[in-house]
Amino acid sequence: MKFKSLNSEDLSDILYGCAILGTGGGGELDEGFEFIDAAIAAGKEFKLVNFDDVPDQAKICTPYMLGAVSPMTEEEEKEYSGLPQSGEPAIMTAFRRLEKYTGESYFGTICCELGGSNTAIAFYVAAMTDGYIIDADPAGRAVPEITHSTYYLNGLPAAPIVTANEFGECFICENVKDDLRAESIVRALAKVSRNDIAAIDHATDAVNLRNAVIQGTISKALSLGAAFRVAKSNKADLARVIADKGHGYVAFKGVTTMFNFEVKEGFTIGKVVFSGTGQFEDSCYEIEVKNENLVARLNGEIDVTIPDLICCIDTDSGEPITNPNHSVGMNVAIVILPAPKEFLTERGLQAFGPSYVGLDSEFIPAVERHLKK
Numbered sequence: 009m010k011f012k013s014l015n016s017e018d019l020s021d022i023l024y025g026c027a028i029l030g031t032g033g034g035g036e037l038d039e040g041f042e043f044i045d046a047a048i049a050a051g052k053e054f055k056l057v058n059f060d061d062v063p064d065q066a067k068i069c070t071p072y073m074l075g076a077v078s079p080m081t082e083e084e085e086k087e088y089s090g091l092p093q094s095g096e097p098a099i100m101t102a103f104r105r106l107e108k109y110t111g112e113s114y115f116g117t118i119c120c121e122l123g124g125s126n127t128a129i130a131f132y133v134a135a136m137t138d139g140y141i142i143d144a145d146p147a148g149r150a151v152p153e154i155t156h157s158t159y160y161l162n163g164l165p166a167a168p169i170v171t172a173n174e175f176g177e178c179f180i181c182e183n184v185k186d187d188l189r190a191e192s193i194v195r196a197l198a199k200v201s202r203n204d205i206a207a208i209d210h211a212t213d214a215v216n217l218r219n220a221v222i223q224g225t226i227s228k229a230l231s232l233g234a235a236f237r238v239a240k241s242n243k244a245d246l247a248r249v250i251a252d253k254g255h256g257y258v259a260f261k262g263v264t265t266m267f268n269f270e271v272k273e274g275f276t277i278g279k280v281v282f283s284g285t286g287q288f289e290d291s292c293y294e295i296e297v298k299n300e301n302l303v304a305r306l307n308g309e310i311d312v313t314i315p316d317l318i319c320c321i322d323t324d325s326g327e328p329i330t331n332p333n334h335s336v337g338m339n340v341a342i343v344i345l346p347a348p349k350e351f352l353t354e355r356g357l358q359a360f361g362p363s364y365v366g367l368d369s370e371f372i373p374a375v376e377r378h379l380k381k
Contacts, residue, residue: 010061011140014054017237018230019044019131025233027124027328028250029345031317033077033300034123034150036330043097043125043132052135057116059144059223064215066115068142069106071099071133071208072126074154075198077299078269078276078332088202094176098206099129100136101172106208109170109180115214116140118221120157121147122229124330129206144221146210148348149317152275152299154191156360158350159210162220166190166209173201195274203274222348240326247321247341256345257378259304259312260293261285261323263339269332275299280320280334282342293342295320297331302365304342312374313362315347346375 014022023040047054062068094101107113116139119130127145134141146157154166167184171194179197184190190209198205210217232253239249247258262282269278275298284291293311296303301318304311312318320329323339351360352373361371 011055011057021233022230023124025229026122026127028319030123030150031301032331035125037124040124040128043128047132047135054135055140057140062214066214067112068116068214069208069211070118070120071130072120074194075204076271076276078271091175098172098174102170102206102208103133105178106170118142119145121150123150143226144223145225146221148222148225150300155187160187161355169209171205171207173205199274247343250343254345259344260288260342264334267334312344315351315360316374317345319343344374
């Protein structure tokens, strides 16, 4: 089997690239590195394989964590204080149960989205089971819901879905009508699992997924993360490097003046406001969040919406900003990158376009509009 063995620098570059492409969601980078470090400490190898090299009948699956991205309050934590801890990562509890349920051995994994933690989780499962990481995903960024994926756009059912939480509780979801219903079910399980549940779905033969994912996205994240690392080392303009590498543009630079977040129905909902600096002085930028950055407004007017990527960089620390980790006074650069083409179809925009965030407006690709100025 032809594959690329990922070294520590590769893995770091991938996670940073994924955190940028995660648009505020996809999980925390430090959590992602914990998974990677644990597998390295166990002597495991991370093997990246092109989907074209995966045998048609190879069994693959999609592991991920689902829930809100905000920490729980002390009062909320009390509800779970009497429950035991399973002693192993919930994603491995789910994977072992999947193996037992299906009676199959798995060739490898596909990450559910690009993000600092969710990408690493899929890598971790592959490494710990001596499997392969498929160079693809069904989102090309991070997304709030199961339905925001090329699996859904292609009508592929998620079930059976195997889920597990940190308390060792396992749930197998069968006969689920479609991904819309799957989102409701798994989200409900997350809400009773400290807003965080491990899940594995789309466990099937590779041939069934080959044309239903976005191929090459891990390599894309690797390339973007490497460019980001070099730029950071050279003290270059990180936002400009990201924009150039990702074929986007720098939309705004400013200082965070206000933010608020709350957990609602299993999602982190919020808004962040920035006051412009430099060439953006006297302007205001706002980002609306549902786990990920979904809508941006410039001086009160809609500027960018999903499926385009709204990426925030802390220019003081040189780190991608994940939600809800904003602070007043933070210097921020906002970079807009183009949406994956798979979401620009009529069905893609219905699932993850302006209407999803309650806007009755046509989607206009932000990069295309910017280039016309």
